[in-house]
Amino acid sequence: MRVRLFLALVAGASLSSPAFTYEPEGASGTRGELTRYTIGMAREGVAHIQIDHTLANGVVYIRHSTAADGTTTDDFISNATISGTHGTAPMEPLGNGGWSTSAAAIGDRVLIEYDLRLGHGDHAWAHGREEIGFKLGDGAFLVSRTTLLADYGDQNSPIEVAFDAEDSAAPWTPIGHNLWRADDLDSFLNNCFTFGSGFGRFIAETEQGNVTFIHDEASTDLAKQAARDIAPALQHITAIFGSFPASNFHIFLFENDHPEGGAYDDSFAMLHPVPAQQVDALLWRQGFIHEINHLWVGHAIRPANQADIEWFKEGVADYLAIKTMWKLGYLEDHTLEGKLANLMRRHTLGVFMSRGQVGLTEAGANKSENMMIIYGSGATWSFMLDVEMAAHQGPGAFERMLRDLYEHSEKPYTQARLMERINVTSNGAAGRLLAQFERNLMPMAFPAMLEPYGMELAFMIPDMFELDLNPRRLTGVDRLPAFLRDAE
Numbered sequence: 040m041r042v043r044l045f046l047a048l049v050a051g052a053s054l055s056s057p058a059f060t061y062e063p064e065g066a067s068g069t070r071g072e073l074t075r076y077t078i079g080m081a082r083e084g085v086a087h088i089q090i091d092h093t094l095a096n097g098v099v100y101i102r103h104s105t106a107a108d109g110t111t112t113d114d115f116i117s118n119a120t121i122s123g124t125h126g127t128a129p130m131e132p133l134g135n136g137g138w139s140t141s142a143a144a145i146g147d148r149v150l151i152e153y154d155l156r157l158g159h160g161d162h163a164w165a166h167g168r169e170e171i172g173f174k175l176g177d178g179a180f181l182v183s184r185t186t187l188l189a190d191y192g193d194q195n196s197p198i199e200v201a202f203d204a205e206d207s208a209a210p211w212t213p214i215g216h217n218l219w220r221a222d223d224l225d226s227f228l229n230n231c232f233t234f235g236s237g238f239g240r241f242i243a244e245t246e247q248g249n250v251t252f253i254h255d256e257a258s259t260d261l262a263k264q265a266a267r268d269i270a271p272a273l274q275h276i277t278a279i280f281g282s283f284p285a286s287n288f289h290i291f292l293f294e295n296d297h298p299e300g301g302a303y304d305d306s307f308a309m310l311h312p313v314p315a316q317q318v319d320a321l322l323w324r325q326g327f328i329h330e331i332n333h334l335w336v337g338h339a340i341r342p343a344n345q346a347d348i349e350w351f352k353e354g355v356a357d358y359l360a361i362k363t364m365w366k367l368g369y370l371e372d373h374t375l376e377g378k379l380a381n382l383m384r385r386h387t388l389g390v391f392m393s394r395g396q397v398g399l400t401e402a403g404a405n406k407s408e409n410m411m412i413i414y415g416s417g418a419t420w421s422f423m424l425d426v427e428m429a430a431h432q433g434p435g436a437f438e439r440m441l442r443d444l445y446e447h448s449e450k451p452y453t454q455a456r457l458m459e460r461i462n463v464t465s466n467g468a469a470g471r472l473l474a475q476f477e478r479n480l481m482p483m484a485f486p487a488m489l490e491p492y493g494m495e496l497a498f499m500i501p502d503m504f505e506l507d508l509n510p511r512r513l514t515g516v517d518r519l520p521a522f523l524r525d526a527e
């Protein structure tokens with residue numbers, strides 16, 4: 040393999056510090072006026088946030104989430120104040136993630152300050168523990184959108200983030216020591232970062248650019264394994280899509296008893312038990328490649344609304360992770376068969392658990408309740424579509440379909456626009472298959488869907504599945520099904 044992989048230990052914060060000046064676009068209103076966040080520790084387990092900003096809206100927001108015990112993301116914020124020419128006034132939550140700024144006027148330069156308790160990790164969140172913020176050693180890990188108040192009325196101004204901390208790591212542009220710049224609100228909010236001491240850090244050099252790994256002490260070996268995996272994985276997946284969509288890509292790895300993964304624009308975080316045995320590593324690797332896939336499927340190819348195309352994002356990310364692992368030689372053929380059979384098993388369990396009441400598309404409205412459908416059915420749909428497209432259009436047709444979506448991802452995708460495009464590239468196969476999955480397709484249908492392409496499936500309702508990808512190998516004809524062959 041032609042991949043250069045270079046592992047460099049970066050001691051402390053040795054980021055470059057170029058001179059930096061802003062060139063505001065447009066002088067009117069607040070557009071182009073710099074917003075500055077200063078983030079540090081107030082005391083043990085509590086961060087202090089300052090936002091120096093010109094108000095464009097009467098309300099600032101964090102993404103509102105509710106944990107299983109009723110705790111909300113608002114509950115971690117205290118002592119919120121807004122200061123300006125009017126003096127200093129307290130800010131109160133509006134109950135939906137919004138905090139009123141009405142003590143000041145729109146257009147005022149203000150300083151918003153609050154304390155952020157880093158206790159999110161003690162609660163069970165619908166979208167997972169990695170979606171929020173928690174204390175780690177002497178530092179903290181934060182996801183911007185659920186912890187940092189932001190003015191959604193000002194989408195395009197540059198944002199500078201200064202850390203009053205020993206060290207920081209973030210996927211924005213480094214502009215000084217513990218100082219970063221995000222180009223707009225979206226790239227600021229849709230990312231995660233760490234600050235404070237106690238994190239390990241490496242850089243892995245890949246053909247797609249440097250990848251920074253941040254990890255806790257328990258994940259040191261895991262991070263090294265991940266740094267070895269990243270170059271071939273990025274090379275393989277970038278070749279499918281044609282280009283690499285992230286910049287200053289950061290990967291955060293922390294030990295946790297509950298495996299979780301959260302993917303953002305230029306970063307992702309994985310919480311995972313440290314693999315103790317070979318099979319743990321197999322599972323971990325699938326999760327790792329799944330999160331990498333979200334750079335393209337989930338963030339470049341992104342939903343127009345939060346619940347839109349959730350089945351597609353998660354299903355394709357999962358299926359493509361399995362196929363990538365096999366292509367990179369991480370899976371034996373029989374392990375691949377087992378993983379593909381498991382997708383159909385998850386689909387079938389999803390249909391049973393929802394009593395056939397929840398279709399693939401509507402499952403996205405409640406992700407945590409419909410995991411089996413979103414992941415299992417979404418990935419089975421991807422597998423079936425790949426099998427069919429490769430057989431009719433040649434190996435690589437499914438990947439060309441994904442690349443077409445990526446090349447037309449300047450706008451987010453509604454379900455309708457997504458299916459319109461895929462139906463063109465798949466000659467209608469995608470829509471036909473989706474209609475079957477929307478009607479809670481039972482596994483009785485699967486053997487007949489696979490048999491024409493030389494594969495055999497046996498099952499016992501509800502959860503026993505055996506897949507044979509190449510039944511002809513017993514007769515000495517060694518021929519892979521079309522979907523596993525390399526594109527000509």
Ligand SMILES: [Zn+2]
Nearest residue numbers: 329333353356
């Ligand atoms: Zn995912």
